[in-house]
Amino acid sequence: MSETVRLYFDVDGEDFTSAGQASVQVKKSLRQLGIPPEIIRKVSIAMYEGEINMVIHAGGGKAEVLICEDCIEIRLRDQGPGIANIEQAMQEGFSTAPDAIRSLGFGAGMGLPNMKRYTDEMKIESEPGKGTDITMRVYL
Template identity: 75%
Template sequence: MSEVLSFHFDVDGNDFTCAGQASVQVKKNLRRLGLSPETIRRVSIAMYEGEINMVIHAGGGHAEVRVAQDAIEIILEDKGPGIADIEKAMQAGYSTAPDTIRSLGFGAGMGLPNMKRYTDSLDIQSTVGVGTRIVMRVNLDN
């Protein structure tokens, strides 16, 4: 995949109220590139879920969005606690988020399922105690 453009973001893990800034910025950038509204919606929703997960569980991390001719790739990396059971984490409704997070409207156990639903591929590499790396891909129909 020939790379055209990439955006890099640091996701602040200390300020939950600011979570989503990177995703909103990506949405703006993609809109400027003239991508279809449906593609932009899929990318920004998947990225937002990943961003929120990094804030809730991992104390922040890094996000990179690569725009190529045939696809958009979203890479999320953190040095959080890792995901012990990825299969379980992928189940809709399963969440380990604390009550304080739930009271804000998160922690419904829809994050990873949404990321899968809105992308064409989702790859999760996670080691407990080391961190998590997620690569998502949204294909562009040219």
Template identity: 60%
Template sequence: MSDSLKLQYVISDEDFTRAGEASGDVKAKLKMMGVNPEVIRKVSIAMYEGEINMVIHANGGVIDVIITTKDITMILKDKGPGIKDVDLAMQAGYSTASENVRALGFGAGMGLPNMKKYSDEMNIETEIGVGTTVTMKVYF
């Protein structure tokens, strides 16, 4: 008997077509649990944004997901360049994405703002040259 479900996803930066697989899997699992559809929508949007961010900005990383009967916690950990100015990065529309990435339709500067908007709690720990850990929580 376990009161939580622990999942781990390794996010590769090598294949852009695979971005979204982790959030897709979590979405499928939440549906199977019978979680409220509106909550599932929040989780999958927030996590997908985070996943894409890791691919675009941080050469991938690892996402740990802990699902309990009350909430879901997503810990997105990367060894990327770190975020220089978190307050600036949180501003809607601000982006450091390359032209290449923008050409794919990403890099609109809505990643972090959307992650904040669709999660109930969000915490960012970042260190330049070391990496970033974003923890998001959504209550059921």
């Protein structure tokens, strides 16, 4: 797999209203690179949900997007509280988000399932108290 473009972002965990800025930037970059719209949409939605999760649960984190010859890889790293039970967290409707987040239109337990839905591969590594690493791939 030969890498062509690599993008890095710091996701600010302080402000929910600004969450999603990295995803908007990725969307713009993918458009400029001439990536097909359907692939752009999948990558943007998966990354947006990931960004929102990092802001809601982990106080922010780091995002990295690799645009390779055959796929786009999204790596999300945070040092938040971690996910105690990944299988449970992957169920649609399971959420530990506070009510305040629900009133903003998120936190319905759809974030991780949506990330899986829109990507071809998704790997979650998490240790309670240490943080969560998520790697997703969308094939071109």
